[in-house]
Amino acid sequence: MESITHRKRILVAPLNWGLGHATRCIPIINKLIAHNFEPIIASDGFALELLKKEFPNLKAIELPSYNITYAKKANSFKLKLIKDSPHLLKTIKKEKKAIETIVQKEHIAGIISDNRFGARHKNIPSIFITHQLRVLSGNTTWLSSKLHQKIISKFDACWVPDHSGVNNLSGNLGHAESYKTPVKYLGPLTRFKKLDLDIKYRLLVLLSGPEPQRTYLEEKLLKQLKSYKGQVLFIKGQVEAEQQTTIEDNITICNFMTSKALEIAINESELILSRSGYTTIMDLAKLEKKAFFIPTPGQFEQMYLAKKLDSEGVVPCSKQDKFKIKMLDKAKDYSGFNSIESEVDFNALFEIFRA
Structure with a gap:
């Protein structure tokens, strides 16, 4: 070589x-x-x-x-x-x-x-x-x-x-x-592969995107999740020098995860709550997951993708200011993603x- x-x-x-x-x-x-x-x-x-x-x-x-x-x-x-x-x-x-x-x-x-x-x-x-x-x-x-x-x-x-x-x-x-x-x-x-793992989390919250909207959504979701039943993994999407993890009742909060750990976490999660960013969509399609999308306010691309997948019966969505945690129940009536190999x-x- x-x-x-x-x-x-x-x-x-x-x-x-x-x-x-x-x-x-x-x-x-x-x-x-x-x-x-x-x-x-x-x-x-x-x-x-x-x-x-x-x-x-x-x-x-x-x-x-x-x-x-x-x-x-x-x-x-x-x-x-x-x-x-x-x-x-x-x-x-x-x-x-x-x-x-x-x-x-x-x-x-x-x-x-x-x-x-x-x-x-x-x-x-x-x-x-x-x-x-x-x-x-x-x-x-x-x-x-x-x-x-x-x-x-x-x-x-x-x-x-x-x-x-x-x-x-x-x-x-x-x-x-x-x-x-x-x-x-x-x-x-996508960097991920579908793994045959037992479900560990009822909900995985996966945040990313520019400020200040990332922080607005983080604060909104943490308040609403206080009444949520079931294990939650909350990944803030803030890449820092060291990974930090805290546990508050049924919610495990991480600042970020590297690829392998995140691959396992998504595979172990029943439902993903995230922005409708295109890379996230590619990842979830590969892993054939169910999801709920909250597009970034004002970002036409994410709004289009969220509405497209909602209208196709794949993933439900909501505007950020209208979102309530009980809306996650809608996901059971949607197909979720199916992977198309290429x-x-x-x-x-x-x-x-x-x-």
Whole structure:
């Protein structure tokens, strides 16, 4: 086998917006290693910390932070994004300069960017991962989708973590006609496997996402769960230096879990209560779980996915301000997820980096 010093180095750069972009890069990183590449991780914040814990032996580099936060009120979400856009554009410029330095210093042979707009280089293959070929933004969807497509067109290829056919998870988000950039469908990306384990928790609460909405939901759920009967595992989604666990009556509370522990926890849980983030949907589909979704207020993508799965009879949902713990009983009338297996030829997929 080639020594690691002669392996081609691939920079894997997920966006730090919740944990989903980082976690769905985990199977990609593992496949790169299995195909004799040397991944280097680049991100910031919780996303970077999570990947450093998952891959302590890989080099990790901090990139400029987009500092994406949500408005306190859902109806101010779009306005806040517009207000923050000058900062975002400046950060992307800083990111591009940082990438140029990293490519030269670390002898990078290719880049895989999960929604980091500046993580590309004109002289090496640069791949963009997204499940949003269409970016929903209400009455400006046409504009946000066009702008997103323009950004993606600067990359050499676009990888979509979903099935290409009608039995897909992303719906209108990940399927668009006449796309300029070459699009390849990978099938859902997840770090988890379905395990045959006894049920330990009646409910698993799985939080993630930008502030302040993550904290708002955490506080709301902890209050309501005081009257809940049955064992509860509550994972806050806050990646810190050490894992911390506390037990309050029937509720076990963790700040975060690494992949293996979380894989076991989800398999041991009867029902999952979480945001309707796309990575969470891919994970729960693989593990064939029942769930209840509370989309992040103001985030059109999560609202669309939650409504889609509710209308299909797969997973019920509720707005955050309307949610009551008794609503979880609705889940028994929904089918839950069924996994659709897919095989990806990663050897062919990674050929772009061998050229």
